Amino acid sequence: MLIAVDATGGDYAPREIVKGAIEAVSEYPIDIALVGNKAVLEMLLRRSTRKSNITIVPADQVIRDGEEPIQAVQNKPDSSVVVGINLVKDGTADGFVSAGSTGATVVASFLNLSLVKGIERLAVCAVFDANQPQPTFLIDVGVNANCRPIFLMQFAQMANILAHQVFGLDSPRVALLNIGEEEIKGNNLAKESYQLLKKTDLNFVGNIEGYDIFRGKADVIVTDGFTGNILVKTIEGYSEIIQNLLELQEASKLDRQLTGAALAQYVQMTSFIKKLDYKEYGGASLLGVNGNIVIAHGRSRAKAIKSAIYLAYLAAKQRVVEAIQNGQYAASV
């Protein structure tokens, strides 16, 4: 199995990306195609003992974070994102991971891989750990600011397949993010989506509220891309503050002031915050296109890249895209 990895995108590219790729081929039964500047990548790989599992695919253009995605994708056919996604398109690679511009990855996937038949919109599904025994799936975290009820129903169906195929959840509990538990609560979109969701054969458990995300009430949480994006970024901002406070504790730990139960607690809290960050822990799957695409955080270091590669590997192994392609959508409800 070959996973393509964007070696150019992300704040710590290419060094941390290459490091993550080397760790990934050491741990998982995969080969990796690093997409980026050939000379730089050859230099970074020179000392690696695992280079037999890593190939380099040259791509010399770079799409920067601030660029308008549609123009960037169209004007830079030799960018790492476009080249990487084309490796998936032509069947050379079984998946593609990028920590570069999310907008560019979404646009290039849409243009070059096209939507799965019957699917109205692609969406980003975050996989994170909300202090539960198994991961939680939140869809959509940012592609579709304006949604119709049918989009949300399809998001739920796709994320349900991901949760089932990749993480072996038998009958994932699917919930609609809303402002009250009752069926009649919410804005028009939520109310209408509820009606569609309850008619599917999903294990739809109804509405959940903001705090329920942390209370293990659902495996798959569905919302529009506006609410979902604000939600994950709010969590990110909160984590930053707690992280800053913990870093001072880290200093005091070094002073040997943090011992026993307090130290255990510190470790537990740090671990919780890290796992909550879907991009650090699991990554985010782009669902609804004919290809296996994983989005990693722009701030990804080696470990986060390895996690994202693992998600791409699992999705390929468990044939998530094929399962989504074989789904029944829309008119069937």
Add this chain to the structure above:
Amino acid sequence: MLIAVDATGGDYAPREIVKGAIEAVSEYPIDIALVGNKAVLEMLLRRSTRKSNITIVPADQVIRDGEEPIQAVQNKPDSSVVVGINLVKDGTADGFVSAGSTGATVVASFLNLSLVKGIERLAVCAVFDANQPQPTFLIDVGVNANCRPIFLMQFAQMANILAHQVFGLDSPRVALLNIGEEEIKGNNLAKESYQLLKKTDLNFVGNIEGYDIFRGKADVIVTDGFTGNILVKTIEGYSEIIQNLLELQEASKLDRQLTGAALAQYVQMTSFIKKLDYKEYGGASLLGVNGNIVIAHGRSRAKAIKSAIYLAYLAAKQRVVEAIQNGQYAASV
């Protein structure tokens, strides 16, 4: 100045409400009218040395949390919420604080106090401390699931008055909660609201994203009641987890394992989380009706009730309702 307080609403009513009221009259230059069961309140006040500042207003009906608000308010004219709001309506009280059903308080305020002329919708404005030197105002956190751009513009104008009058912010930075900084970002509601907001005489600083809530980028944050409600409840859920982890640390502190810098850190983190909870720290103002109404958390204990009473006192003293009544809205843009 007289502030009416709902002694019946909330998980710890009436005992913690009465305690909070006694603390409030000790600290602030106010009198309090406790609204609830006369016999019970007389008993609870018996030993207080501050009872000369506290009167009891009988109200024998109770609106429970699960009740449908409109029916409850109409069928229970002798409930503490309805009686308390009528004290504001007839000018007896300068404000009303309730930790009871938010829905009932909103409905009773709307029906009995009516909307300020020119205002399209009332809204709940949360006042909280996001680790900044001055408080942050988030509107709407839950009344209006479906909004039009003009609502958001008016929410901004009302919260701007609250921030200016009550907390002395000279020219509050008003921002629109969105999924990107650029003017063209967001769902249709956000895009259109942006256009309205930039034409007002507010100090509109543009869009902010979820993480910016914690980065001190704005004083007044405007959003629709669906997104706002999910946002505050997500923060609440996150805080619950951190709080649980800290409580274990508290135990270890008792073991004298937490000392020096680590202890200071623990105190700082606990304080941050408490202040972030707007209902514990500041409360939430119901803006847009002809009366000064403050909503406290259902789980309020004495200290939170005292905070909410303080907010009601400040709003009355600074004549927030009058300032909102004197505002220019809608057609003026």
